[in-house]
Amino acid sequence: MGIHIIKMPDIGEGIAEVELVEWHVQPGDTVVEDQVLADVMTDKATVQVPSPVDGKVQALGGKVGEVMAVGSELIRLEVDGPGNAAAGAKQKRPVERTETAAQAEDATAPAPVQERGADAHVATPGPAQVPIKGQAGQVQPAQSQPQVQPAAGAGHAAARPAGEKPLASPAVRKRAWDLGIELQYVPGTGGGGQITHNDLDSYLARGAMGSAAAGRAAGYAPRDDEQAVSVIGLRRKIAEKMQESKRRIPHFTYVEEVDVTELDALRARLNAQWGAERGKLTILPLLARAMVLALRDFPQINARYDDEAGVVTRYGAVHLGIAAQTESGLMVPVLRHAETLDLWACAAEIARLADAARAGRAAREELSGSTITLTSLGALGGVVSTPVINHPEVAIVGVNRMVERPVILGGAVVARKMMNLSSSFDHRVVDGMHAAEFIQTIRGYLECPAMLFVE
Structure with a gap:
């Protein structure tokens, strides 16, 4: 019998440390080759660490929520044969999970x-x-x-x-x-x-x-219970990202009301005619198309700002981040080259990315590289919101709830479907006038949806 030590793998991209977010084994468990031992998280994605050998878990090398350096001892196994370490080798910070569980x-x-x-x-x-x-x-x-x-x-x-x-x-x-x-x-x-x-x-x-x-x-009856929840894994990454964004970016939010009656009627008409064949459309693909067209006139908004280098990089390609709520927290998968997608291709890709994010299957490249973000809470969107910019981007467009209410139109009171756009901008590189003009351009496309298809 020997000891086989598995070290924290080098995940690439220059990452020096990762967070241990979940153990799939306990001391005393028997594992087989390729069995998943643990989940670790980088700044971009969760990665599963498999076992390269058959063996029995002797000890774990870290606690859930601990940030571990690449190359540090992750787990040690007892294996048939000599193993890759001496049986008496000193172990780094073993975690006696069985005793904790018993307590x-x-x-x-x-x-x-x-x-x-x-x-x-x-x-x-x-x-x-x-x-x-x-x-x-x-x-x-x-x-x-x-x-x-x-x-x-x-x-x-x-x-x-x-x-x-x-x-x-x-x-x-x-x-x-x-x-x-x-x-x-x-x-x-x-x-x-x-x-x-x-x-x-x-x-x-x-x-x-x-x-x-x-x-x-x-x-x-009076209650005195308390619950201490460790902020680890994706929740910690979200907290760090939001804190960094608010600390570094001077946000300002611009809210505009949009009459989406015609837009929603078009969506319903397209679904009735093509839904069974091409799939159902939500309002998001139409919003994405409006943003793509508006950004042609406002390239300074489709950008990322490296404030340490003092450089704003403007992009021709629209890599649209789509904020998606998952059980673990908010994730932002990226709709790459949104400018090349028609409505149904856009809808299919949004659905695929959202499903991958919620299932924890989104790859690192699918969660990074966005140039501007679209966020929506759907029916829970409220009246007004102040979305936080996805650093280092310079803008985020927020969609509030669509409601039908009375509006004066042509001197008559009529029922119209109204929706607010609540959008935030980095005031260091986006002037207030340009931000307002950008949202007004989007509003023009949404209120006259035929213009979405005119080049």
């Missing part, structure tokens, strides 16, 4: 159950510590809760010594929580002193809750 399991046992979210944990009365599950599944101890005294009029002392954990099933714990009963003071008559539903009934019959506690409804 977490012990700590979790007395926690009451609450049906208000998979990750919500209710603080247990008494000095026991409550585990709090973070974003990456790490268990962290919360602060000890003070021992709660029985309500006035309880008429008896604590049913068990201070510090002793009350035993009860999840159903009993939930019922006690809903009734406002502190299990620390309920005598248990079940096996091993476990508290049963009959014990709760007896406690209530004795009037131990007092008038104030007895009148408490489940929906108004």
Whole structure:
């Protein structure tokens, strides 16, 4: 038997360190060649690290959320044969996951159950510590809760010594929580002193809750639970990116109202005639086309600004970032050469990129290199927003919710579909007048959609 050490791989592009975002194995697990061991994240994408050999996991070399240098020890395996390291070689920062998991399991046992979210944990009365599950599944101890005294009029002392954990099933714990009963003071008559539903009934019959506690409804019971969520992985990258953008770019936002009645009618007509054959169109491909045409007259907006070098690079190609919400957070896959795509090709590529981002399959090159970004929250778009520029770009166009409301048109009050464009610009390189003219040009294309097809 030997030891095989797997080091953090060199992912390329000059990357010196990566973040460990998920382990797929634990110490003691048996792995086979090509089995995925861990997920690591660069600034651009998540990469899976496979095992090059068969073996048994001896120890892990880092914790979830830790930033590790390329070439550092990631994991060590026990393998048949000599391996690639001496059995007694010193290991870098092993992570005893099994012990942590056991401690977490012990700590979790007395926690009451609450049906208000998979990750919500209710603080247990008494000095026991409550585990709090973070974003990456790490268990962290919360602060000890003070021992709660029985309500006035309880008429008896604590049913068990201070510090002793009350035993009860999840159903009993939930019922006690809903009734406002502190299990620390309920005598248990079940096996091993476990508290049963009959014990709760007896406690209530004795009037131990007092008038104030007895009148408490489940929906108004006080809550003291806390949840500590580790900001790691994609969430940390998003936080760093947003902080960097707001720190370096002096944003200004320009909002304009657009009548999209004709645009939406055109979209519906195209879908009715060609939807079954070419696929359904959303409003995004039409917006993308309007941006492509408008950027021909405003090349300073289709640009990236290297503020350290003091150079603005203007692009002829429109590499349009499409902000997509995923379970892990906001990602911006790139619609490359949007100027070459017709409506259906644009719609198909947007759908493909969004699906890849949500499934975690987007490649690094699909998540970088955008020259301007389009962001939309769809039906949740609100009335006005202040989108954050995707650094080092100089502009972002935000789409708000489309609503039908009364508008005065030709002296008559008519129902029209209205939508706001809320767009932000880098005021260092984009003047306010040019930003306003750019949005007004987009508005012209959207309100007269036939112009989208006139060259």
